[in-house]
Amino acid sequence: MRLHRNLCFAVIDGLTSIFNEDEYADKVIQKLLKRDKRWGSRDRGFVAETTYDIVRWKRLYAEIAEVKEPFDRDNLWRMFAVWATLKGIKLPDWKYFEGTPTRKIKGKFDELSKSRVLRESIPDWIDDMGVAELGEVKWTKELAAQNKQADVILRTNTLKTTKEKLQNLLFDQNIETEFIKGYPSALKLTERANVFVTEAFKKGFFEVQDASSQMVAEMLDVKPGMKVVDTCAGAGGKTLHIASLMQNKGQIVAMDIYESKLKKLKIRARRNGVHNVDLKVLDSTKPIKKLYNKADRVLIDAPCSGLGVLRRNPDAKWKLEPEFIDRIRGVQQDVLQKYSKMVKPGGKLVYATCSVLPSENQNQVQAFLKTEAGTEFTFVKDKKVLAHESGFDGFYMALLERKA
Numbered sequence: 001m002r003l004h005r006n007l008c009f010a011v012i013d014g015l016t017s018i019f020n021e022d023e024y025a026d027k028v029i030q031k032l033l034k035r036d037k038r039w040g041s042r043d044r045g046f047v048a049e050t051t052y053d054i055v056r057w058k059r060l061y062a063e064i065a066e067v068k069e070p071f072d073r074d075n076l077w078r079m080f081a082v083w084a085t086l087k088g089i090k091l092p093d094w095k096y097f098e099g100t101p102t103r104k105i106k107g108k109f110d111e112l113s114k115s116r117v118l119r120e121s122i123p124d125w126i127d128d129m130g131v132a133e134l135g136e137v138k139w140t141k142e143l144a145a146q147n148k149q150a151d152v153i154l155r156t157n158t159l160k161t162t163k164e165k166l167q168n169l170l171f172d173q174n175i176e177t178e179f180i181k182g183y184p185s186a187l188k189l190t191e192r193a194n195v196f197v198t199e200a201f202k203k204g205f206f207e208v209q210d211a212s213s214q215m216v217a218e219m220l221d222v223k224p225g226m227k228v229v230d231t232c233a234g235a236g237g238k239t240l241h242i243a244s245l246m247q248n249k250g251q252i253v254a255m256d257i258y259e260s261k262l263k264k265l266k267i268r269a270r271r272n273g274v275h276n277v278d279l280k281v282l283d284s285t286k287p288i289k290k291l292y293n294k295a296d297r298v299l300i301d302a303p304c305s306g307l308g309v310l311r312r313n314p315d316a317k318w319k320l321e322p323e324f325i326d327r328i329r330g331v332q333q334d335v336l337q338k339y340s341k342m343v344k345p346g347g348k349l350v351y352a353t354c355s356v357l358p359s360e361n362q363n364q365v366q367a368f369l370k371t372e373a374g375t376e377f378t379f380v381k382d383k384k385v386l387a388h389e390s391g392f393d394g395f396y397m398a399l400l401e402r403k404a
């Protein structure tokens with residue numbers, strides 16, 4: 001592979017924003033990719049993947065490059081040189097790479113890789129927490145899986161098409177996909193591609209959604225005509241799935257504390273041809289109290305650490321703080337307490353997170369079941385999805401049923 005100067009500059013600019021200006025990697029990359037209209041899909045892939053790679057391996061690369069935060073541009077070029085050397089890419093004779101000790105880089109990589117926190121590039125405190133919660137063996141495997149690049153998975157919008165038709169449509173545009181056993185609406189891309197520019201996307205035939213995430217609405221067991229509350233709907237990944245399982249019949253109330261997220265959901269719903277969603281910004285407890293004992297199904301897709309989706313958001317490990325995780329555990333129990341009251345007798349509740357930590361998952365559910373609100377419910381089943389076992393995102397989901 002030959003390195004192109006303008007693409008490498010884009011990567012260094014992106015890393016500056018992510019590491020030094022505390023911006024989110026996905027937003028930075030989205031912006032970077034708009035920089036030059038002449039870039040083809042390979043160029044865009046290079047910018048996105050190289051930036052993500054260096055974010056993912058920040059701690060290891062900084063250690064090998066012998067640089068410390070805050071990184072100046074020279075530091076970032078040194079980390080870039082580590083990335084390129086470890087990938088086996090020949091460094092061009094640009095001034096940024098002068099005197100790069102290629103052999104030493106490889107030797108240091110072998111040496112430092114003996115330590116898990118360096119090999120997997122993870123802050124000590126997250127590593128300690130992972131070992132304490134999952135045990136050393138599982139955590140070690142999970143961390144390695146979370147550092148791999150995630151596949152691109154689509155969820156067919158069955159309101160508009162079928163999985164088979166969508167596969168053919170994409171094939172005609174040179175995008176090859178395969179079915180995934182056990183995931184009824186999923187298509188996996190055999191090679192990365194920018195699916196957002198396709199007609200099929202613009203027409204709302206699919207959404208990009210990981211296979212594990214697709215299991216959540218399935219577990220909720222919705223039927224056409226039901227009243228369903230999606231309490232932490234965000235931009236609506238799961239709301240849209242629920243709507244398609246309900247064949248657009250019945251009512252979904254999609255709630256979130258952020259109006260900006262629900263606005264995105266509105267746009268996506270329109271594209272998806274979804275007509276049965278009412279949006280409610282949670283700025284008081286009124287809309288919740290109004291729905292007490294009314295919903296056939298309630299989904300709590302709770303805010304969480306995101307430690308199951310590091311493959312997609314590698315910068316999260318550098319942005320997370322122990323206090324945030326403590327606070328979010330409090331929110332998780334709080335939303336379980338409050339939102340469970342909307343389930344009607346005989347109705348069902350799914351609690352889900354994209355975390356792999358038991359303290360955000362089964363422990364929350366067990367604690368809830370012991371409280372006054374929880375005694376109304378029976379535990380039906382749960383799924384603990386780990387990336388190293390499933391090949392998809394780390395997720396947790398539990399199904400509870402309100403006693404009749």
Ligand SMILES: C[S@@+](CC[C@H](N)C(=O)[O-])C[C@H]1O[C@@H](n2cnc3c(N)ncnc32)[C@H](O)[C@@H]1O
Binds near residue numbers: 233
């Ligand atoms: C895991 S995300 C939801 C993802 C979304 N369900 C999807 O499938 O795309 C959690 C959401 O909970 C929202 N949230 C945080 N605290 C909340 C609260 N107390 N009540 C309702 N929503 C809350 C966040 O704004 C965020 O959008």
